[in-house]
Amino acid sequence: MTADSRPDRPRNPGHGPARADRPAHPVVLGQNQYGKAENRVVRITRDGHTHHIKDLSVSVALSGDMEEVHYSGSNANVLPTDTTKNTVFAFAKEHGIASAEEFGIHLARHFVSSQEPIHRARIRIEEYAWERIVTSGGSRGAGGDGGPGHSFVRKGQETRVSQITYDGERWQVVSGLKDLTVLNSTDSEFWGYVKDGYTTLKEAYDRILATDVSARWRYGWTSDEDPVPDWNTSYEQARTHILQAFAETYSLSLQQTLCHMGSRVIGHRDEIDEIRFSLPNNHHFLVDLEPFGLKNDNEVYFAADRPYGLIEATVLREGAEPEIPVDLTNL
Amino acid sequence: MTADSRPDRPRNPGHGPARADRPAHPVVLGQNQYGKAENRVVRITRDGHTHHIKDLSVSVALSGDMEEVHYSGSNANVLPTDTTKNTVFAFAKEHGIASAEEFGIHLARHFVSSQEPIHRARIRIEEYAWERIVTSGGSRGAGGDGGPGHSFVRKGQETRVSQITYDGERWQVVSGLKDLTVLNSTDSEFWGYVKDGYTTLKEAYDRILATDVSARWRYGWTSDEDPVPDWNTSYEQARTHILQAFAETYSLSLQQTLCHMGSRVIGHRDEIDEIRFSLPNNHHFLVDLEPFGLKNDNEVYFAADRPYGLIEATVLREGAEPEIPVDLTNL
């Protein structure tokens, strides 16, 4: 039964019948998608008295034959967003959550393969990390490290993110992290730049370099025929390379640091073809203490909020085509 | 003088010289941009005792010949982000702020035309609206409505946004608004949708429809040869059409409402060729009061936070090519 054929739907008293009004002005429908966003699912797995936890926020976006719902309001092709929510929770039971990426692949495949009008599914996932609470021992249950097996404290550092897109044939998996805040208290300079009539900045030969790393990397994996990467190892390794490149690069510009981080990930992780960074320059201004008769030998800084420099770039494996969008936010 | 040729830069004691290290692994630099983000500029204009206020957050992103700063850290082509900040404040004085769009055009043109290595500038602006405080009269100074001419209260409703992009030849202006929260307490239904094994949602014949409108529209104007739109009138009119279409559409789905809003803007505003919406479905669930012996006749609702439906689509003038990106956030 289609929406239009429904015979005796209740009406609001005093209102005319709900006509399938079409837009008054001729327009063309462009890219569109819909789904349920930010489904917060927590999955507990029990291994005797030792429990494991996965904590995700999952957003579903579906596209396909959706002209009619836009033009006339007919929902005949529309799987409700509420159903996509239910599917997220049911799949957490049916498939478990080995990794955000694998979980997203299960979901995307399901929507595209089970619903004919759906031609493309995009699953976005944020993952929040937990670590075990270490106790003095002797408690009921047992985590591997002497703590109770069921007590956790949220790690609170970066958020792991992933976006899985599927059109029935090709997979695109873009993973990454955000809000990983790092700081070098030396080994950073900034000089030799262009000066125009609006330039007042003094050159710096020893400054703090600090940023909140937001990175997204795209996996070369695109086909069910090919071997699937080990998503969790890949994440941990990419994160480590980013941190180490930040720490070990003697930086003449944040762009250079960015490029070294990207090069290190591409160079060490064959499964990754492209990586994009969005790096705010978290300014730490040396405070002028001379009015108070004090010398500030790179000791006291004011950490400013706004404005901030913002450095963004993509680093690619040779021969790879860029696919990650320019704006990372919410990706 | 390039970075590399700088002869006698101070060194950090105990550290080796800052070498222009290139990335260890061969990579290709993709899309990149940099600049100062969220410059909060407030511009007061005086008309006798009556003052006017413009309150903006301006973000600058520049692109061009920037390989070397990424590969070696040489800043020889880099206009500092601090300079772009200074330029924003100086231009607020030099050009005034007639509209966010005009102000952004001044800035973009300046960066691209004055700096050879800069090939493209993208200016993003948020504008916060103020209205005059109405007083009992008799005060010093005089606003048009009997209040003092210098006292304002922030309007607090939607945020006006604009993005101006220029590559030396072609302009792209995308404007819009975000966080315009609207609600219809009736004249919304949702039924006739697909049911699969994960569907539990009950059909609704009279529901609350509420959303936070985020909209971006692209102007057809692309060339200095063509007449420039009246940006402020265009904004006010687009906003009005969106609100009225929301209020006057008897809605069978949020997608239909979205399409009517877009059609109304495209149909009434010739200067706009494309509009994209991102509409969260702010769920208001009817509370089950039967356990307490009460009948809830569409009177008491629970306003939920997460998850929420998310409906996104582009509506185009016939013949127009889509340019607005899929993800509106921060655009």
Added chain:
Amino acid sequence: MTADSRPDRPRNPGHGPARADRPAHPVVLGQNQYGKAENRVVRITRDGHTHHIKDLSVSVALSGDMEEVHYSGSNANVLPTDTTKNTVFAFAKEHGIASAEEFGIHLARHFVSSQEPIHRARIRIEEYAWERIVTSGGSRGAGGDGGPGHSFVRKGQETRVSQITYDGERWQVVSGLKDLTVLNSTDSEFWGYVKDGYTTLKEAYDRILATDVSARWRYGWTSDEDPVPDWNTSYEQARTHILQAFAETYSLSLQQTLCHMGSRVIGHRDEIDEIRFSLPNNHHFLVDLEPFGLKNDNEVYFAADRPYGLIEATVLREGAEPEIPVDLTNL
């Protein structure tokens, strides 16, 4: 049946019985309270085709004979927070929402009078204002202003707040507002202050004065015997006096402006005995444009985020005792 007497509660396999463990170390229980926070209730009232909307976030905090639940975990005196949530929604139906204050009074009275162990109830409410969408007319339904009677746009300015406390005998009602952002572009000075060895600030004879008003006022009403104030009129009038005092005070310090705002409310509203303000000084720094050959005649300002001045004070009717706590946040 008390918690301790419950005979055959299921046990977690592998865990010992849930003993009513008391704390290992002797301690005394001090002030305590519990309840459900941030119940988001939307109440629609129908007057023919014209609808009215009330949109609240209601937080319940109950106190009383609660030693045992803290010491042993016995819930025998504990009305669940889930029940307090249900009560909020049920009362929205049973009593309607004429004002936040009246609604809170219904709730507080109910908890204290219906539950013997509950000796005190504190209800906090935030209210979000809506206004009707004005349309071109001719639409179904009719609000008083020619718009449809069921379409609203959130006002988005300040949030109205109220806290109602009841101990079975005495009422305390503290109402107010927060996030009302105001700005004077002139008629503000700051000079003649103390200078010590850490003072570098230059005196200002014409500056921007801007703040986000957070105000809480306490009503003199404490007893069911006395006539109840007209809460909505009182709110609108207090808000108006605050805005007008801000606009009309030639300010030598933000403290002076604060005191004038308080004096105006106390002087005009007999039902209010005490008012406290928390006023951040939203700094707008005049930008130095001289390096660019430009004169900044109080035209271009940088709106800073942090740090900010913070001015807080209570203004009392003569003879009134102060009751509003020093820290307003979340009150």
Added chain:
Amino acid sequence: MTADSRPDRPRNPGHGPARADRPAHPVVLGQNQYGKAENRVVRITRDGHTHHIKDLSVSVALSGDMEEVHYSGSNANVLPTDTTKNTVFAFAKEHGIASAEEFGIHLARHFVSSQEPIHRARIRIEEYAWERIVTSGGSRGAGGDGGPGHSFVRKGQETRVSQITYDGERWQVVSGLKDLTVLNSTDSEFWGYVKDGYTTLKEAYDRILATDVSARWRYGWTSDEDPVPDWNTSYEQARTHILQAFAETYSLSLQQTLCHMGSRVIGHRDEIDEIRFSLPNNHHFLVDLEPFGLKNDNEVYFAADRPYGLIEATVLREGAEPEIPVDLTNL
């Protein structure tokens, strides 16, 4: 020179002279305080190539003889908030930052002892923790763990807070933490509670217990005569006891868990006399998977945002008087 005696202050053209207007209505000034809030100071200390970092947000609130600035706007007793900001940065150089508490003591003592009109100073501090980035070794500089001595990643877990109050004689130090998110996946029950006509909650014999711990503890230290606690050890130990008590308590109610956490801290840390907690009950609802033919054996949960239970209580050492305010927010 007082404010009133200033002879020839510039005037705004067109405005009358700035009179020292007093409030129009007779009022009494109650508690008041002022200062600069959220001074973000980062202090680097160098130990050869190994650097140390302290990252604070410091808020100053001063009270004293401040009637005149409120009544007439005379700033003759007012040390500018800008000066309090300068003092924070200067003291970071002069005294270093051994701990938030010690730093706050330096500041409070300074304001009260150096400014006669200032009778009381309250310093609030938030501290953000950093840990070293571990690298593959061999890098320039050397942290103790093989990483470079100058590279840090923000820990990102709880925020350490402290409030130091001084009136020239007596010290009050209240320290604590906020946003420490913890979760037990079992060993939590909730049953045996009161049922009234609005109760629909089902009893739970095995549920997730999760909260964001916000705790404030007051030190017994009040006098310069007495030995000062080791603030950093005390913080680390209190934090550990809170975590362990959370993990090891078999919980029949969140109140019981709270009381055990408090008892553990009071019992083990002689320097602490009082502790208050504010614990949201971060609800994790077991998802009903039966409609999909699945059994949910405490595996799949929906993590809800609002509303949430909120449990607050003070735990005192026997004989101690409560001083920590009921509302912890921003303390």
